[in-house]
Amino acid sequence: MGEGHKRHWILDDNIGKFSRFNRNRKVKVMNGAPFIVVEDFTDRYENIALSGLNYRTFVIERQKKIVSPIRFNTRIYSCILINNDLEYRWRGRYNEDTDLALRALKAGWCTALFNAFCCDKMQTMTTVGGNTEGLYHGDGRLLMAQSLQKQHSDVVKIKRKWGRWQHSVDYRPFKANKLLRRSDIDIPNKTNNYGLKLVKVAVRPARSNSARKK
DSSP states (O other): OOOOSSEEEOOOOTEEEEEETTTEEEEOOOOSSSHHHHHHTTTSSHHHHHHEEGGGGGSOSSSSSOSEEEEEESSSOSSSEEEETTTOOOOOSOHHHHHHHHHHHHHEEEEEEEEEEEEEEOOOOSSSSSSHHHTTTTTTTHHHHHHHHHHHHTTTTEETTTTEEEEEOOOOOGGTTTOBTTTTTTOSSSOTTTTTOOOOOOOOOOOOOOHHHH
16 A cells, blocks of 8 residues: 555465356456456446455356346455555455455445456365364354454354354345446457467376375
């Protein structure tokens, strides 16, 4: 912020790869296009507080239901582009990203969660160290949910999901938050693939156990 940047990225350290979701399939991306796409789209509007990439596991392939390339006014986790004009800052010990999104949405800002590109983040509590031991251990999951419910009791409930306690947020009250398009920017009326090309990558055959020992 001191250098005059409009926004900054914040990423979790357990993201393994990024994918392009197109024609109902996810394909690994080998360049920085996902970040540029999010930045370019976000720059078109005056009031996007947070934008970012959805989790790969939440973008379902080969289903009949059409998946929107972008979801608006919902949570942004783990791979977040933050507007530096946002007056809110990280607070508390738990669910800082959800809390930040909710405070921004309640103030009338918008958020943009991309399905067109997604991040492959390792599942919570599957890696050692970090928050696994510091926050999630024991009754940490319940404490996290209770903390967020205390901060936003109007939209947060606590439920038992996936074998653990989890917060559940109702984002429906923020559907009325509308994007404000910038008047000083021209949006090209043509497709921009950002240098992406679909290519086949040769898969190396798995080595036998005897080969590994040599």
